[in-house]
Amino acid sequence: MKRIKTLETRDLERSMEKGGCGECQTSCQSACKTSCGVANQDCENKNK
């Protein structure tokens, strides 16, 4: 596409199929302790 470049991203709809294993880090446990964000948590699902 000439005017649109799409970055490679995880397909959130597809992540419904094999997501939710719960092995990823609890959001607040890492560095912030005073705010919440889930975007910077890596997925740890080995079977996705």
Place this chain on the structure above:
Amino acid sequence: MIHQYKLNGYNIVLDVYSGSVHCVDDVAYDIIQLFCTEKKDEIIRQMLEKYGDRPDVTPEDLEDVFQDIEELKRQKKLFAEDIYEPKAFDLKNRHTEIKALCLHVAHTCNLNCEYCFARQGRFNGERGVMSLETGKRALDFLIENSGDRRNLEVDFFGGEPLMNWEVVKGIVEYGRSIEKEHGKNFRFTLTTNGVGINDDVIEFANKEMHNVVLSLDGRKEVHDRLRRTINDEGSYDIIVPKFKKLVEARGDKNYYMRGTFTHNNVDFTNDIFHMADLGFTELSMEPVVCSPEDPYALTEEDLPKIFEQYEILAKEMLKREEDGRPITFYHYMIDLNNGPCIYKRISGCGSGTEYFAVTPWGDLYPCHQFVSDESYKMGDIWHGVTNDEMRDDFKMCNVYAREECRDCWARLYCSGGCAANAYHATGSIKGVYDYGCEIFKKRMECAIMMKAAEAERAEERAEE
């Protein structure tokens, strides 16, 4: 839902429900902006009027852009629908396993930081330290309630956890002795002000702690203004050499240098860069959480300055990356390919459901920020969670529980935000802490812009 913004020369279109990120030129940016509200002929007319003097913008070319947009729609990468809401309500009925504990091993502190939400480590209560027996029981409680979750997180928190260091070591040793038989993997972390760091702490923490979070606010004058010793002296000179020694010995293992910025240092990027100048590369800087009456509380007037700071930080980080001396900023660490699944994104932070704080006396609270509020006590590590009603409230405390989040593009990045911040700002865990939202959204815009810049660089390198 889409979110469009321009930052640092990049035009970004974020498709909220698919998670797709598109970098577009001005023409496509404008067309996408009008796509859902105007008819095609009208959009083409407007584009030719605006860009007609450009030789590359022709009716045929605009037709191609429309086809590209339609194709992305067909692939569900643009204007994707929200299909996740029913899943969010299923969360109430799920059985939740507990996978993370914040162990308040010491409700006491050897610093007297003015802005501390723990109020000098006491959380508005008595001073106290956790016994080894209580700590061991906390790990047993975690294993018993963790179902088939393998990775279990335990953060040693306070007050100041190094004031109860022998117990911390004993708890870790106990954890290591039982994890294999239960098929678990403890990830211990330590959050410390650094005063008590010595060679023993360095050796043990670097062997056993998956992560260490080291509190430093940045420049000496900024740090010393609020992070005071019991004798009312600055603590910068005490801790910085210790942090350097610990980090140097840590090798590749995770750590964060974590600061708090306040109204006193709205130019907080200078503090982040100061940390970098000291040789630290893994950095985090959080806005202070306090009462609006506190003299160092962030104000509405600070907000545009804070936004500007986040932009400065993102641009500087890109520059440093290019120069081969990168730094990491916690809130800009997003992985677009391997980020969280949709369940993580809609289920909230986990406080009061899969994450609990444990007081020195073994009481359970939804998270460390609720510990000073007795009404949020949810049970204890011997009898488990006894306040089921409160647990259900926290289960439903997700992005779909808040009407204010309904039209927010960042809802699948923050997952509804911090329940404690919401409670302190509005009196309800299902409220919204607007100020925090504004800051969060700005950080996400910067983080995604950086991904666009990095992708562009990678493409340029590939072409060389």
